[in-house]
Amino acid sequence: MGSVNRVFVAQLAGLPVFGPDGESIGKVRDVVAGLRLDHQAPRVLGIVVELSTRRRVFVPMLRVTSIEPIAVTLATGSVNMRRFHRRPNEVLVVGQLFDAHAGLAGSDARITVVDAAMEPTRTRDWVLAKLAIRERSRGLGLSKRRGSLQIMPWSEVTGLGLTDLAGQPQGAGQLLVLFDTMRAVDVAATLRDLPLKRRHEVADAMDDERLADVIEELPEDDQKDLLSYLPEERAADILEAMNPDDAADLLAELTPADQTRLLELMEPDESAPVKRLLAYSADTAGGLMTPEPVILTPDATVAEALARIRNPELPPALASMVFVCRPPTETPTGRYVGCVHFQRLLREPPAELVAGITDTDLSALRPEAPLAEVTRYFAAYNLACGPVVDAEDHLLGAVTVDDVLDHLLPEDWRETGLHDITGAHPEEADHA
Structure with a gap:
């Protein structure tokens, strides 16, 4: 790999990924790290690359030959093309570590993780050696002040184990900043990679219009999960912000009681076109149409x-x-x-x-x-x-x-994609 001695993950996310011959493969969407029990810096296992087909795959760090400010280049070799799934001991740096609440060793200060820095070791491994942190605000009202950004070694930050991340409430500010540069379909794919708790936290932080756009791009089961998680009043607001045909498709998947209750909570002007669409079968022109053409x-x-x-x-x-x-x-x-x-x-x-x-x-x-x-x-x-x-x-x-x-297309088309982008095959070994 090129002579890079520190890479901040926030700058890595979104970079284009190229093959050894310069062919475009996709974009970096996240970094996967393996957490340790001894509180030492986690080993960076690889990157999550989103292919042009929207499928997200895992690429081991050994396959990465260079990381530049404008692109990541991969070495010759095959990559497992099965959709990436996070393992129990793994953490998504962007998806789970950003905005995490933690503490400092030997101090009662409470901090928020803003970014993480990858550094290479002598053995060609990469580790999350440093964290960019900000002290959490204290006090109320006008007395609240935003802490200054600091770079701290991983070993000096506490409360970032898997059980900590799974149990504590977490903000979503840094993640939403990254989402601002992404299309709704790409945000939807990112959400699907996150644990359920984190997915819900991001939904809570996202504004209604943006969340409506993202929900439209999710598979039906994930759409229903998010809609059932939201308070009914907000769920109705989200349905109002969706395209009427997409809102009708989602409501058609709910029980009649839930469907009726949400339609009653929607503004009459917003629910009327949705009700008209629900009168048609989903596989007819009436069920497929949008009532808002030019x-x-x-x-x-x-x-x-x-x-x-x-x-x-x-x-x-x-x-x-x-x-x-x-x-x-x-x-x-x-x-x-x-x-x-x-x-x-x-x-x-x-x-x-x-x-x-x-x-x-x-x-x-x-x-x-x-x-x-x-x-x-x-x-x-x-x-x-x-x-x-x-x-x-x-x-x-x-x-x-x-x-x-x-x-x-098949019902699961949003969850699958085309193969053979880099000459790999699904039967090849999964990431380690």
């Missing part, structure tokens, strides 16, 4: 349409098409007129009315259309988004291709 009246201009689809919070598939309807423009709308593809919008003058460029020939899906019919519809018309219209020509919503794929 809808314009015929007298809207191309400039207005482009402004709507430029919204950075609008998913790309939904932004691929605007729907033209008579008022009202909330679903279910007035009479559905047709749609305009975003490429057509780009070719027209900004002052042109959308009524003049509306595609009135594209057939619409009925809400009761089964998944197989929806799939054929998208394949036949090469669409990323399609309208769902009832028998009275009211637009009910739109189905996007990502929702179709979500239902076509």
Whole structure:
């Protein structure tokens, strides 16, 4: 390995990982260390790498040839491609040590772990030799002061055993700082690697909008676990912040009693579209659709349409098409007129009315259309988004291709990924 004598884990997290020939493999998401009973510095066992397929795998430190400020490089050789699972004596440095509450040997001071420094030994091993700590605030109100950051040897910090980490309450500030640079799907994958207690602590600290985005990316069992952990009032707030179709999918997995109670706690304007979606089977166009596509009246201009689809919070598939309807423009709308593809919008003058460029020939899906019919519809018309219209020509919503794929893929697709990124095979030995 290159001549590096100290690496702080917070700087390592998120770095790209390359193979020996410069091929991109993934990103560093965490560092795995083995805790010891003698309170000596834990040995760094390896890194958790998130592949492009979202699968997280363990890479032993012996496979790491260099750690630079901009990237990590791996040596030639195979890596176990099975999804990483933490062993009982192991700790995730980012996921579990950051924000941990601890003490100092020979002192009654209480500190919070902010970062950890890896250092190499003569035997080519790496250890967590140092901890960046901050003394916890004392007093109340205006008397609270934030302690200065200090670097301390691991051996001088107490209260970081596995039983300590499992039993004590823990903050999530440092972890949330790292999450700020990650997509919701990557945060969801990180949460799944954490022990249940830590996962709940992070959920408590996360704001509603961000937590809603993350829950949408979790497998169903993890979604239900987090929702059942949250107080009912907050669970209802989270459901309000979710996309209506995702909220409906989650509620459909709950018992009728829980479903009813949460819907009653939601604001009526927020629960109404979710209730409409719950009326349809999950494998129909009505169950797949979102009730919040981009809808314009015929007298809207191309400039207005482009402004709507430029919204950075609008998913790309939904932004691929605007729907033209008579008022009202909330679903279910007035009479559905047709749609305009975003490429057509780009070719027209900004002052042109959308009524003049509306595609009135594209057939619409009925809400009761089964998944197989929806799939054929998208394949036949090469669409990323399609309208769902009832028998009275009211637009009910739109189905996007990502929702179709979500239902076509195996149920555990979020938990598995593709193999053979670095020539490894699943049957190879697990990490030691």
